[in-house]
Amino acid sequence: MSERSCFLHTRTVRFGECDPAGVVYYPVFFNWFHETMEAWFEAELQLSYAEAIERFGFPAVETSAQFRRPISMGEKIDIQLRVEKMGRSSVLLGFTIFDKQQELKASGQVRCVCIQVDQEGFQFSAMEIPDFLREEMKRFTVL
Amino acid sequence: MSERSCFLHTRTVRFGECDPAGVVYYPVFFNWFHETMEAWFEAELQLSYAEAIERFGFPAVETSAQFRRPISMGEKIDIQLRVEKMGRSSVLLGFTIFDKQQELKASGQVRCVCIQVDQEGFQFSAMEIPDFLREEMKRFTVL
Amino acid sequence: MSERSCFLHTRTVRFGECDPAGVVYYPVFFNWFHETMEAWFEAELQLSYAEAIERFGFPAVETSAQFRRPISMGEKIDIQLRVEKMGRSSVLLGFTIFDKQQELKASGQVRCVCIQVDQEGFQFSAMEIPDFLREEMKRFTVL
Amino acid sequence: MSERSCFLHTRTVRFGECDPAGVVYYPVFFNWFHETMEAWFEAELQLSYAEAIERFGFPAVETSAQFRRPISMGEKIDIQLRVEKMGRSSVLLGFTIFDKQQELKASGQVRCVCIQVDQEGFQFSAMEIPDFLREEMKRFTVL
Numbered sequence: 001m002s003e004r005s006c007f008l009h010t011r012t013v014r015f016g017e018c019d020p021a022g023v024v025y026y027p028v029f030f031n032w033f034h035e036t037m038e039a040w041f042e043a044e045l046q047l048s049y050a051e052a053i054e055r056f057g058f059p060a061v062e063t064s065a066q067f068r069r070p071i072s073m074g075e076k077i078d079i080q081l082r083v084e085k086m087g088r089s090s091v092l093l094g095f096t097i098f099d100k101q102q103e104l105k106a107s108g109q110v111r112c113v114c115i116q117v118d119q120e121g122f123q124f125s126a127m128e129i130p131d132f133l134r135e136e137m138k139r140f141t142v143l
Numbered sequence: 144m145s146e147r148s149c150f151l152h153t154r155t156v157r158f159g160e161c162d163p164a165g166v167v168y169y170p171v172f173f174n175w176f177h178e179t180m181e182a183w184f185e186a187e188l189q190l191s192y193a194e195a196i197e198r199f200g201f202p203a204v205e206t207s208a209q210f211r212r213p214i215s216m217g218e219k220i221d222i223q224l225r226v227e228k229m230g231r232s233s234v235l236l237g238f239t240i241f242d243k244q245q246e247l248k249a250s251g252q253v254r255c256v257c258i259q260v261d262q263e264g265f266q267f268s269a270m271e272i273p274d275f276l277r278e279e280m281k282r283f284t285v286l
Numbered sequence: 287m288s289e290r291s292c293f294l295h296t297r298t299v300r301f302g303e304c305d306p307a308g309v310v311y312y313p314v315f316f317n318w319f320h321e322t323m324e325a326w327f328e329a330e331l332q333l334s335y336a337e338a339i340e341r342f343g344f345p346a347v348e349t350s351a352q353f354r355r356p357i358s359m360g361e362k363i364d365i366q367l368r369v370e371k372m373g374r375s376s377v378l379l380g381f382t383i384f385d386k387q388q389e390l391k392a393s394g395q396v397r398c399v400c401i402q403v404d405q406e407g408f409q410f411s412a413m414e415i416p417d418f419l420r421e422e423m424k425r426f427t428v429l
Numbered sequence: 430m431s432e433r434s435c436f437l438h439t440r441t442v443r444f445g446e447c448d449p450a451g452v453v454y455y456p457v458f459f460n461w462f463h464e465t466m467e468a469w470f471e472a473e474l475q476l477s478y479a480e481a482i483e484r485f486g487f488p489a490v491e492t493s494a495q496f497r498r499p500i501s502m503g504e505k506i507d508i509q510l511r512v513e514k515m516g517r518s519s520v521l522l523g524f525t526i527f528d529k530q531q532e533l534k535a536s537g538q539v540r541c542v543c544i545q546v547d548q549e550g551f552q553f554s555a556m557e558i559p560d561f562l563r564e565e566m567k568r569f570t571v572l
Contacts, residue, residue: 020196
């Protein structure tokens, strides 16, 4: 029986990420989702995101987020990543953000598509997610 | 019969908004949505966003976006804003981004809620959108 | 007798550029300097910055800034660019930021070096600034 | 004899911090300087930066940086902070950035001034750095 779990990325909310209302400026959440995905590649997927994008691109094609409660400067937050759906060339990543009291702050989804890269740069046409990567990613599908 | 239309914000894509793939880093789109909303307040709603947030807050509580085609550094883009739904204390804003050849690049929605602000700062409890503002905003509902 | 002048870039300070103190987060000033340089290429130097970086790179190697007075959300600002020094492969750009009452808000300098780019990407070795570009830039040296 | 040392902040360079040349977009360095200062407050100065700015402001009034070598996406970097000069109401912070091979990548200086904050928000007039904070900071002056 395979063990399945989400990936956890922890960070502190920074001054420059907050707006004049004293709370996180909402576009920053998507930056955190991307950062969490990069940390996940490095820690769990056998190749870093930097290595990955020499072999293929992995752009977001669709995203959404719900902001439940404001997050303030200096807060420590946990960002959980899980794989909500694996397709042939795309993957739907789910994110949830909690504070240290386990209160849900925000959640979101990002659909990424695997695309070709060649010497001319990124080609925005889909390719299949490489098998080894799909296998690693599957460990983070949560039923 | 009142005239209804969308609000148009035009800008150039900047170097610092693009990533190593040479295209816009996707969290930046949400920054553009917010910038467009601020420009809309200034140009059309009788009070600037800076003035508005002295009287009430207007945070995003939910958002989504679809990225159709990559956007490159230096491109001129048109960002259209329309009001998709007016509630008592919230408004759903719709955004579409086109390049100069009228090709659809991206679209998105942001739901903002009007909240109270007092001397202690923002109170994250909803209030009704002020009448004068609702009337101005309604001009941008597109049927 | 050639006419010499500075280049003027005007913009509005955005919500997402301000911090919990309600004023511009200082790293943003450098983003504005870069944005102003890009606008200068487009408007005055016969090739856009996007076109330029297909032929050579133009990274900052040194920079400094002085922040005189805080700048708040919603302010309209004028950013002036001038060429303070032209070298063979580098140029020293000077920036000053004023509000609409002509009050000096901030100033800065950025030294950029022209570097080679080839099919493998940017090569971080200096090259001479192309003659046509040097001639255009010289129009913005202020004595 | 008191022990003196610099403060070390370690982080990974993220995709969204790099530009179309594939290297760190230079305004991001100043964001890192600020982040490092915040981490220093939390770890070493007896009060977090979030707590600090409820009692006083600490804005940058002057800064400079030298970018020696490009830094790429995915690199692990060490950012060292030291106190170069302690004044009555200001402090000059020095930063150096190294990669994991101990190669110097960039350096910079930021002068911050302690300012008053009251119920109306930040007042941009200088105040003396509180004694307890000055004593803590002094541990990071490097001769």
